Amino acid sequence: MTVPIYPPKPRPGDRVAIVSPSAGLPEIYPMPYELGLRRLREDFRLVPVEYPATRRMGASPVERAADLHAAFGAPDIKAVIASVGGDDQITVLPHLDADLIKANPKPFFGYSDNTNLLTYIADLGIVAYHGGSVMCEFGRPGAMHSLTTVSLQAALFTSGEYELRESTVYGDVQRDWADPATFASPPATQACDGWRWHNADQVVEGLTWGGNLETLSWLMMADRGIRRPEAYDGMVLLIETSEALPSATEVYRILRSMGERGILGRFAGVLVGRAKAWSFERPNTPDEKAVYAKEQREAILRATTAYNPGALIVFDVDFGHTDPQVVIPVGGRVRADGHARRITVRY
Structure with a gap:
């Protein structure tokens, strides 16, 4: 190893x-x-x-x-x-x-x-x-x-x-960085559920790889920095999406391409960042944000069920474009314990 x-x-x-x-x-x-x-x-x-x-x-x-x-x-x-x-x-x-x-x-x-x-x-x-x-x-x-x-x-x-902590609130509504009034008070947050576990009757431990899903798709298209499929055996995939708010269909297609390339099925587990669901171009309501996040989770499950049905998946981990944010090592160790509902990283 x-x-x-x-x-x-x-x-x-x-x-x-x-x-x-x-x-x-x-x-x-x-x-x-x-x-x-x-x-x-x-x-x-x-x-x-x-x-x-x-x-x-x-x-x-x-x-x-x-x-x-x-x-x-x-x-x-x-x-x-x-x-x-x-x-x-x-x-x-x-x-x-x-x-x-x-x-x-x-x-x-x-x-x-x-x-x-x-x-x-x-x-x-x-x-x-x-x-x-x-x-x-x-x-x-x-x-x-x-x-x-x-x-x-x-x-x-x-x-x-370092044991990651679940957040009880989150925010993804931005304010204008050019407006001094933006910096007078913290950004708004709303209540949220904790992590969502899939195939949680197992413990997965391995090195991490990944990050922003849109960026990973560009790397695959350019065939840059993508290794042979067997290099990802037993690793834990990290994916999160940005303020571009990719559709559930696009998320599915990126992961499907990763599956067809022989990569998606190699991972022992997947950590999914809480979906950012608001942007200046698409100022979604709380209800619309909930629908967007739900559809994104369903798209990820659709792809992983097809290419890696046994993988442990944890949704809504706060490591992406939402606030607060926890740090996840890339290329470092992570342990996801489905029985105890705990995620531990090595910093």
């Missing part, structure tokens, strides 16, 4: 790189970005270090790759954190120096389009961390959510087992 490399963790007072491998949104929306930097300094006692493309929209893939190389190669940088996501990080991957990154393993934090980097780093045998972007989690208006905070503190500073 593969033994993953867990990079050394930073300590309070250490320097951490802040990069924008996808979109340079800090240039357009400085308020959540500056708030996130301040919390990194004051609450987490880390020293953020920016790079040439961090606050610049339109930076080329080569320039963004150069920032990553500088961050991973610098001896005084102890972790690398993405400012935010985007939609074209796949164009950065061909310009990355795998030998440089592998020779300088560091914790990388990000999600959404950063699934490109998370899976790239994990394929090098190094554990990466799905979650914790500067503008979204660290820059949350009002205050960071306590569940997010304790998970990020554990993932950033500690090693060993």
Whole structure:
């Protein structure tokens, strides 16, 4: 069994790189970005270090790759954190120096389009961390959510087992990052159910792989960073969807393609992030959001029943585009105990 490399963790007072491998949104929306930097300094006692493309929209893939190389190669940088996501990080991957990154393993934090980097780093045998972007989690208006905070503190500073906690509330309604009033109070949340278990009469333990489902579909289409099917034997698949709000049909088709490629049936278990069901383009009502989430769960079950009927599945784990957010290692260990209804990760 593969033994993953867990990079050394930073300590309070250490320097951490802040990069924008996808979109340079800090240039357009400085308020959540500056708030996130301040919390990194004051609450987490880390020293953020920016790079040439961090606050610049339109930076080329080569320039963004150069920032990553500088961050991973610098001896005084102890972790690398993405400012935010985007939609074209796949164009950065061909310009990355795998030998440089592998020779300088560091914790990388990000999600959404950063699934490109998370899976790239994990394929090098190094554990990466799905979650914790500067503008979204660290820059949350009002205050960071306590569940997010304790998970990020554990993932950033500690090693060993960490038991994920279920949330009793969640939020997915955004406010305008350009409006100062947005940052006067925390975002609204609503009551929610906990995790939903399928095929729960088993315990699954293995290394994780995956992230944002739309990004995974792009990687499959480009045939980039996708290994032979047998490489995923016994692993635990992570999937979550973004503010693009893909339809249940699209979710099913992506997973069907993963099944036809011979990959979906290899996983021992699947962790599914709570579905984000609201966007500025589709401001769904609470009832409409519930229907959207239900249809997405049904689509996932339809695909897994066809290609991997015995897999343990846990729905509505808070590791995606909703708030709060827990950090999940990619390429690291997870244990899902269906009998005890517990999920434990190794940070």
